[in-house]
Amino acid sequence: MSRYRLRGCAAIVGAADTRVGVVPEFTSAQLQTQAARLAMADAGIGKEQIDGLITCNASVERGPLKTFHAEMVAELLGIAPRFCLTGAVGGALPVLMIEHAAAAIAAGLCHTVLLISADNLLSGAKRRVPMPEPWDDPQFEEPYGPTTPAMYALIARAHMDAYGTTSEQFAAVAVACRKHAAMTPGAHKRTPITIADVLNSRMIADPLHLLDCSLVSDGGAAIVITSAERARDFSKTPVYFLGAGEAHPYLSLLHAQSLTVSGAVESGRQAYAAAGVRAQDIDVAFVYDAFTPMAIIYLEDLGFCPKGEGGRFVQGGNIELGGALPINTHGGLLSYCHAGLANSIFHITEAVRQLRGECGARQVAGARLAIIHGQGGRASTHGTAILGTQETL
Template sequence: MKRGDIAILGTGLAGLGHAGGRTEQEIIAQAATQAIADSGLRMSDIDGIITSSLTSPWWVMRMAEYLGIRPRFSDSTMFGGSSFIADLRIAAMAIAAGECENVLICYGSTPRSIPSSSQQNQMRAALDPQPYEHPYKPFNPVSSYALAAARHMHEFGTTRRQLAEVAVAARQWAQRNPDAFARGPLSIDDVLGAKMISDPLTVRDCCLVTDGAGAFVVTSSDRAKSLHAKPIYVLGCGHAHWHRQISCMEDLTVTPALESGRVAYAQAGLAPEDIDVLECYDAFTINPILFLEDLGFCKKGEGGAFVEGGRVAPGGSFPMNTNGGGLSCTHPGMYSIFLVIEAVAQLRREAGDRQVPDAEVAMVHGNGGVLSSQATAILANAL
């Protein structure tokens, strides 16, 4: 993949919060139809499709069938929640190889409707048992992230209040987003005093369980200029995974974001100080603290101090997770597709009350598994 090879055209959202009885396929189709129309294309112009599911190995065939697409290129590689940022690299390679021209990337799920989140977690565990952990019946994924949080607190003095700052900032952004699921008031004391899920994480340190679908269309940058008034260019994209289960993570405070970020910066020819807004996967409050460090926005061990004082909240000096994130906006099992959609809205100046002034370069960072798969992309509204 080369700098600026591809661009994002239209985006679409559907079924956020509660899908109202609609199926996963239905809300994905609604988001996809919206994204394609916003791209200046028709469904018949889509000749590539990338999608994946937490529960179905046949998902790309099911969605192509449902949408009436006969793709020349399709892919359903599954990297957990980071998939839809990692998919940008796959789309870029397919387009560069001449396999297709217009790629639909889409995802949706309805864990808030049916099945329950606990049932879904049981299904995931059955499909992907972890040999060194499964016999001990951990309450995953929360227990794994709690382990990383506890280690970061032990090693660097990170505090529970600093973790809570992440959740409070996300809620303040969500209050500016009419699509966000959780928009009520939330204080640091609310986070600290909430029900403990896996020490040191309370329920307010954990992402939502919602329904929702998202979609966006990717094409070559040359084609994009003739199709859309505001194409958003992918300047760089990196992906890395070093482990699957948390017990095989070499250092609980260092994630593969170190590598995925390095690749994205190198391709884009940019550095952390060039990023105007960061959209990063906040499945748990420890995540952004780790990613801020590994992506170079602060030194290792300083992530907790970095988020203090409302720095990443509205009005702060470092806007992060401007839609409310997985903690307060939406989280239907996998989340990274919504990072891309929010970044596009910011770069097109279409984010309404949560708009970051003069945003020209955005970073999106996705996380999959238990800090396992990390994907980073840098997007811009100009080459």
Template sequence: MIAANRAAIVGIGESAIGKIEDRSALQLHSDAVHAALADAGLTLNDIDGLITNPVRVEAWNMPCGVVSSYLGIRPSYLLTLDLAGASGAAMVHHAAMAIAAGQCKTVLCVGGQNLLSNKLRAHAVKQMAESGAAHPQFEAPYGPLVASNYALIARRHMHEYGTTPEQMAEVAVTIRKHASLNPNAHKRSLITVDDVMKSPMITSPLKRYDCALVSDGACAAIITSADRARDLKQKPVYLLGQGYGLSHSYVGEYLNLTTSGAVDSGRKAFEMSGLKHSDIDVAELYDCFTITVIIELEDLGFCKKGEGGAFVQGGRIGLDGELPLTTHGGLLSAGHFGLSAGFLHVLEAVRQIRGSAGERQVKDVKTALVHGNGGTIAIHCTLILGGADAA
């Protein structure tokens, strides 16, 4: 029995994703919003809450205000949420809290940007490199890429647990296969483990195909109470549990490097939902780098610590596998347009639970785990979502 005030996702929408040179960051937002409204059978007049994330390509003073004003709405609840890559997953929970508190009734969550095509991209990338992920004084002067921070983690994971580059490649190959079945994915051509292994070394041990894309795009979802969701067009998808976990801020000061705050976020989300790992039908895990997925599988408890590399082999994370993973193609292949790209994982969970994921639909999905990771495996948000038959 779903409580009347439980949050339900009732509409989802994406802009075109990939290299979209003819749309501004705000136009991409608008495209995603209108797609989500159409999906929900609602109009902008029904929206009284708005949550968005910061963008890197343009200097927006107060992004939630900029986006609301562009859409021509005056919500009674506004939030610019920044938990880096965990922002997408966290938007769902913050919408749920605003609704439960009676602050608003129907929340629009939206984010994205033209990270690939915006002419200021060089500036955004430089800013990220010099101060985005790296400590401006104690790290940036040494010249780490964002990917280098993850490479340091991957190297240590290899050292402690014997994880191999081929196992990491398996993540990229599987997720690309899923993207090949997603008509809106940025990269859809199939790749092999050999292709990954032969792709250019970026920051050892991470190669080109171990790293997320840079894309243009935006995505949106509409969240309301279970009570209101009952009369709407789509089968509602409910938030059953969530959890957060933080282990550090900067990678250089984190004494562990191979165990993340996903241990806490996952445990809390499972406790709240009352579900077990074996109840989870699909896992939409944050995949900024291949090593991220391996660590998340371990820390969320889908396998023992150190066994993530072996877990991703043998088809276990494919669409017909034991735990179909990041079924839309993720940041590695569907698209990465900054903070909000982790929200694509939420949208995919909704599709899988509705049964509307087309060629990549996993059979009989009742529940999905969505995980967002921000910083360098620093901040984590886990969601457990399900249909009416999940709980």
């Protein structure tokens, strides 16, 4: 790989979430613009200072609103950005797009980028379409009745078969995320749960119980990214972009080299090299917890524990606040919000809050380095980003 030139070139200077959970009164586009206004207010800037816009398309949008998504949002915001991009790689997208924003800024295409993601799988899907569009191959997968949880259940079962991972270990991830959501005002699900609650919830796709699956929610969030030079002039403490990596090894599980080793190995390797840090340096981790086994796989693949030991790693409060490696301190997709596509935006805004020291009772003391891993498809496409405080530059 050629020399990485983006370390520390850009910083996040604004971050905000909309109300999340059950938000039936707004369309996904309205959630996008609300998130944008809140993030600009957090940054203390007006829309005239935005010359770059990246939006993540919403699962509920169809036709031109899907294709010209960023243009639609720009129009609603009343801006005409020099750099205007709609992204579409599902849940990995916001993480990948931090790097694309940093690259656009470093290349001089624009100086300040608004990155927005919002969706309303809960309410929008009911309003716009009867059910989500089929995701899998129309000839060779869809006829057999694959559901999203079932496709991840194939990955979960493979991990159990290969490493002896147990349902109790999967459940520990759900319990940790719910514990964190209980400490997060506005999180979609805040009632604490136990391992037994997860195991006793109804089976969705064996071995995945209902509480092993992410929520179905509404919500959005946005961040403002600017050059490191400009970042010094903003009111909020800048959170610096240190490096990122991406991997796109396959789309369909038919082409997955492995069901248990993910593209996070490669995206994580790139991100650590770009940022010049190692897994043991990370203070707080945000991993894409669409289903509980995936958090375990990503913790392994990002180097927090040896391959196959993720099940043991997540037990005993190790990934909870106060543990060795707190993950998803807002509650993640399992308990904070899962709005459809591009949910890693909520991992990013929480990482920003942690690195600013704004998290109150759920603050990770002295957090300086955060890693965020997003994924899309059937654990197909991967983005890993590392953010840090000024002292990590």
